[in-house]
Amino acid sequence: MKRIKIIALALIAAILASSCASKSSKENTVSISGAFAIYPLVVKWAEEYKKEHPTVRFNISGGGAGKGMADALAGAVDLGMFSREITQVEKDQGVWWVGLTVDAVVPTISSKNPFLDSLKKRGLTRSEFKAIFIDKTIVTWNQLLGGANNDEISVYTRSDACGAAGTWALYLGGKQENLNGIGIFGDPGLSETVGKDPLGIAYNNTIFAYNLKTGRKLEGIEIIPIDINENGKIDLEENFYDSFNSILQAIGSGVYPAPPARELYFVANGKPQKEAVLNFIEWTLTKGQGYVKAAGYVPIDQSKIDSYLAKLKVQ
Amino acid sequence: MLYRRKVIDRVSTIWMIVSISIIVLLPVIIGIGLYIKASPLLEIKSLGQLLGSTIWLPNEKEFGFLPFILGSLYVTLISFCLAVPVCLLSAIYLTQFAPKQFMNFMHPVIDILAGLPSVIYGVWGVIVIVPFISNHVAPFFGVKSSGYTILAGGIVLAIMCIPYILNMLIEVFNTIPTGLKEASLSLGATFWEMVKHVVIRRGGAGIISAFGLGIAKAFGETMAVMMVVGNMVQIKFSLFDAGYPLPALIANNYGEMLSIPMYDSALMFAALLLFVIILLINLIFRYFIYKTKSNE
Numbered sequence: 001m002k003r004i005k006i007i008a009l010a011l012i013a014a015i016l017a018s019s020c021a022s023k024s025s026k027e028n029t030v031s032i033s034g035a036f037a038i039y040p041l042v043v044k045w046a047e048e049y050k051k052e053h054p055t056v057r058f059n060i061s062g063g064g065a066g067k068g069m070a071d072a073l074a075g076a077v078d079l080g081m082f083s084r085e086i087t088q089v090e091k092d093q094g095v096w097w098v099g100l101t102v103d104a105v106v107p108t109i110s111s112k113n114p115f116l117d118s119l120k121k122r123g124l125t126r127s128e129f130k131a132i133f134i135d136k137t138i139v140t141w142n143q144l145l146g147g148a149n150n151d152e153i154s155v156y157t158r159s160d161a162c163g164a165a166g167t168w169a170l171y172l173g174g175k176q177e178n179l180n181g182i183g184i185f186g187d188p189g190l191s192e193t194v195g196k197d198p199l200g201i202a203y204n205n206t207i208f209a210y211n212l213k214t215g216r217k218l219e220g221i222e223i224i225p226i227d228i229n230e231n232g233k234i235d236l237e238e239n240f241y242d243s244f245n246s247i248l249q250a251i252g253s254g255v256y257p258a259p260p261a262r263e264l265y266f267v268a269n270g271k272p273q274k275e276a277v278l279n280f281i282e283w284t285l286t287k288g289q290g291y292v293k294a295a296g297y298v299p300i301d302q303s304k305i306d307s308y309l310a311k312l313k314v315q
Numbered sequence: 316m317l318y319r320r321k322v323i324d325r326v327s328t329i330w331m332i333v334s335i336s337i338i339v340l341l342p343v344i345i346g347i348g349l350y351i352k353a354s355p356l357l358e359i360k361s362l363g364q365l366l367g368s369t370i371w372l373p374n375e376k377e378f379g380f381l382p383f384i385l386g387s388l389y390v391t392l393i394s395f396c397l398a399v400p401v402c403l404l405s406a407i408y409l410t411q412f413a414p415k416q417f418m419n420f421m422h423p424v425i426d427i428l429a430g431l432p433s434v435i436y437g438v439w440g441v442i443v444i445v446p447f448i449s450n451h452v453a454p455f456f457g458v459k460s461s462g463y464t465i466l467a468g469g470i471v472l473a474i475m476c477i478p479y480i481l482n483m484l485i486e487v488f489n490t491i492p493t494g495l496k497e498a499s500l501s502l503g504a505t506f507w508e509m510v511k512h513v514v515i516r517r518g519g520a521g522i523i524s525a526f527g528l529g530i531a532k533a534f535g536e537t538m539a540v541m542m543v544v545g546n547m548v549q550i551k552f553s554l555f556d557a558g559y560p561l562p563a564l565i566a567n568n569y570g571e572m573l574s575i576p577m578y579d580s581a582l583m584f585a586a587l588l589l590f591v592i593i594l595l596i597n598l599i600f601r602y603f604i605y606k607t608k609s610n611e
Contacts, residue, residue, distance in 0.1 A: 066569070066571045067570040068570075069570065070570050089575065154461050156461075160568075160570065161567065161568050161569070161570035175374045177371065177374060178372070180547075181547070182545040183546025183567070184463070184546075185541055185546075185567070189542070193461075193463075196446070197449075200461070
């Protein structure tokens with residue numbers, strides 16, 4: 001009996017001690033949640049930042065852009081990762097943001113798609129994507145490509161509130177709720193699903209359509225080239241999907257339209273107060289930009305970086 | 316000394332009353348909280364509009380909950396149809412026919428199944444059930460399907476509920492006195508007749524309540540169903556079409572809550588609906604239990 005009492009007391013003491021310790025380290029913890037699109041880069045940044053500032057701790061989780069915004073506005077995290085345009089409603093709620101980098105959403109199909117070759121030659125225009133994803137006026141592949149085969153297009157979309165869907169819908173002139181199709185949870189799930197279905201069509205963040213290590217498209221995934229000038233075929237300058245580098249170049253130079261290219265943000269409920277958070281944001285906009293290209297993203301313009309840095313300095 | 320004992324007695328009674336009142340008040344507090352949060356939506360739309368409309372476009376202030384309610388009911392119904400016979404028959408076999416060692420072996424198996432996190436069932440559903448439906452089941456019926464269907468949701472849900480229902484049924488059947496069973500056997504009943512007329516009859520109320528709790532659990536299950544059910548806002552009553560249950564609506568769109576006006580009230584209203592429906596399910600099953608008990 002006595003021994004149990006001693007153990008219990010020791011436990012209580014340990015809990016108290018740890019809670020005291022966590023109070024001081026709380027100031028040094030940066031908690032982040034949100035968009036899958038920028039998650040890998042933020043993890044990379046956190047790793048590098050920790051090498052320089054070993055006392056800072058990070059707590060990073062995914063969950064989609066919507067979760068990032070909701071968590072940040074509710075004060076559950078210090079920073080939300082966000083990957084679509086910030087709406088007026090969100091600005092009215094006092095959201096504070098800085099842009100970090102640029103990436104894009106690309107239309108994806110399975111590499112087993114029977115019409116792959118003609119699709120790659122022809123591409124699809126914005127209005128054709130709209131007809132498939134929003135208006136439902138194109139429902140079979142032969143409406144696009146001709147032929148007698150009556151195969152239906154199986155359209156997939158994201159079920160969770162996310163930046164990829166928001167950006168893709170914005171490109172097609174709608175909101176996420178206007179996108180039709182079977183809803184799959186999460187970006188990895190969506191690329192997995194569309195890769196398996198030869199008649200499927202979906203959209204993914206670039207980092208979930210390409211293999212970062214090899215620079216090639218993920219196994220099983222192909223990208224539908226966008227017919228930007230709408231002349232019915234994919235011209236040489238519209239054909240930049242072969243490697244990750246070439247599509248990043250097209251996004252950076254503005255050949256790939258925006259949207260579906262978009263800026264990625266950190267958002268917070270008003271300007272962050274914590275010293276550690278502010279230092280980390282400043283680092284990502286200066287030194288951190290050096291890791292952007294290697295991680296598979298397109299850097300933002302220097303003029304924009306300067307304006308965001310100025311935003312950090314404002315009291 | 317006596318005084319001290321009386322004080323301790325009084326204090327411990329108070330503690331018990333406090334804890335029981337927390338439990339009694341909890342559903343009431345949750346219900347009121349949800350209602351308060353959902354009331355802005357009820358001010359701009361009537362209840363009939365919300366429950367009867369099938370259009371879901373929150374950005375245009377169109378909140379129709381009918382597809383979600385029906386989706387939930389449909390997935391739950393399918394899972395119920397799949398789980399009930401399996402549970403009932405295996406519970407009867409385990410308690411009445413199987414050797415004791417087999418029962419000892421099955422207990423940990425059921426506990427493991429019950430303890431698995433729902434996301435594991437979801438992933439398993441995506442990897443196994445969804446392709447199985449799209450490659451084998453749907454072609455067998457001459458339908459083309461991606462596999463992300465109401466049927467997939469129902470199957471995954473049924474598998475998740477089976478350990479719960481089974482555990483409760485085993486408890487119910489174990490409480491039936493051996494004397495009753497022996498009496499019927501000694502009158503010349505076969506083993507199956509004994510099960511039919513004594514075990515099931517006597518355990519009736521318990522069986523119903525086991526199923527009731529199973530349904531309530533199935534109705535509210537979120538993660539696993541959301542991963543396989545397809546999440547499409549539509550009203551179609553084919554097994555091979557996608558559906559969109561209420562809990563999935565809340566979980567998927569929690570992130571947009573602060574980005575679209577009225578959306579937080581709409582999601583709270585969805586939660587309130589879920590709460591009320593589960594309350595109704597429980598009341599209905601309570602009534603059945605009461606009926607079977609008074610018939611005995």
